[in-house]
Amino acid sequence: MASxxxxxxxxxxxxxxxxxSNLGTPTAPVFLMYFDKAxxxxxxxxxxxxxxxxxxxxRVAKVNSSTPATTGAVTGQSDVTTAVTxxxxxxxxxxxxxxxxxxxxxxxxxxxxxxxxxVEAGSYLWFVPSATCAGVTGPMSLMTxxxxxx
Numbered sequence: 001m002a003s004x005x006x007x008x009x010x011x012x013x014x015x016x017x018x019x020x021s022n023l024g025t026p027t028a029p030v031f032l033m034y035f036d037k038a039x040x041x042x043x044x045x046x047x048x049x050x051x052x053x054x055x056x057x058x059r060v061a062k063v064n065s066s067t068p069a070t071t072g073a074v075t076g077q078s079d080v081t082t083a084v085t086x087x088x089x090x091x092x093x094x095x096x097x098x099x100x101x102x103x104x105x106x107x108x109x110x111x112x113x114x115x116x117x118x119v120e121a122g123s124y125l126w127f128v129p130s131a132t133c134a135g136v137t138g139p140m141s142l143m144t145x146x147x148x149x150x
Contacts, residue, residue, distance in 0.1 A: 009036050009037040009121070010037075012037065012148070014147065014148050014149040015039070015146075015148040015149075016146075016147045016148075016149075017145070017146055017147070018143060018144070018145045019032070019033060019143070019144045019145075019146070020141060020142070020143045020144075021033075021127070021141065021142045021143075022139050022140075022141055023127055023133075023139065023141060023142055024139050024140065025132075025133050025134060025136045025139070025140065026127065026129050026133050026140065027129075027132040027133070027134070028129075028132075029061075029068060029069040029070065029071070029126045029127065029128045029129070030126065030127040031068070031124065031125075031126055032060070032124075032125040032126060032127055032142065032144065033124070033125050033144070034123075034124050034125075035119050035120075035121060035122070035123055035124075035125070036121060036122070037121045037148055038118065038119065038120050038121045038148070038150075039118075039146045039147060039148050040117055040118055040119075040146065040147055040148075040149075040150055041080060041106075041117040041119060041144060041146045042099070042117070042145045042146065042147060043097065043098065043099045043143075043144075043145045044060055044080070044081055044097075044098045044142065044143070044144050044145075045095060045096070045097045045098075045142070045143040046058060046084065046094075046095070046096045046098075046140070046141075046142050047094070047095050047140065047141045047142075047143075048086055048092060048093060048094040048096075048133075048136060049093045049136065049137065049138035049139070050092050050093070050135070050136045050137045050138055051088055051089065051090065051092050051135060051136070052086045052088065052133045052134065052135045052136050053088055053134050053135035054088065054131050054132065054134065054135075055085060055086060055087050055088045056086050056129045056130045056131040056132065056133055057083040057084065057085050057086070057129070057130040058083065058084055058086055058127065058128070058129045058130070058133075059079055059080075059081050059082065059083040059084070059107075059127075059128050060079070060080040060098075060125065060126065060127055060142070060144075061077050061078065061079050061080060061125075061126050061128050062077070062078055062080050062119050062120075062123045062124065062125055062126075063077045063124045063126060064076040064120060064122060064123045064124075065124075066124065068126070069124075069126035069128050070128070071128060071129075071130050071131075078107070078116065079107035079116060080106060080107065080116050080117060080119070080125070081098040081105055081106055081116075082098070082105050082106070082107050083130075084096045086129075086133065088135075118150075119146075125144070127142055
């Protein structure tokens with residue numbers, strides 16, 4: 001509707017979401033979502049149905065600009081999770097659960113964010129494989145549970 005002013009995010013109620021992304025067989029970082037207000041990630045579950053070739057590692061990173069995430073470091077990029085190795089010859093299907101309640105699978109970014117699971121407003125969330133995940137016959141998926149109430 002014309003001439004309607006958008007509602008500022010400070011007036012949104014608290015969010016609690018579970019978001020599932022179909023990653024396919026990624027060959028480069030995959031954009032997951034953009035956050036217009038600060039959130040806390042409670043859990044991330046990566047499902048890999050089959051054996052990848054080349055044993056890549058995989059992690060989730062946040063970037064505080066529109067610059068795409070990379071396997072190296074770009075300005076404003078920090079890890080949300082620790083890396084998991086998708087070993088060739090490992091046990092599959094693999095389900096890796098980075099869970100805020102049961103382990104320290106989130107990467108510390110500072111003393112105020114000891115688990116790295118706070119994503120600031122205006123940040124982008126990315127799935128970052130170290131190399132192509134070739135050889136996986138079914139689609140990989142990533143389920144992210146997040147909330148805006150701290």
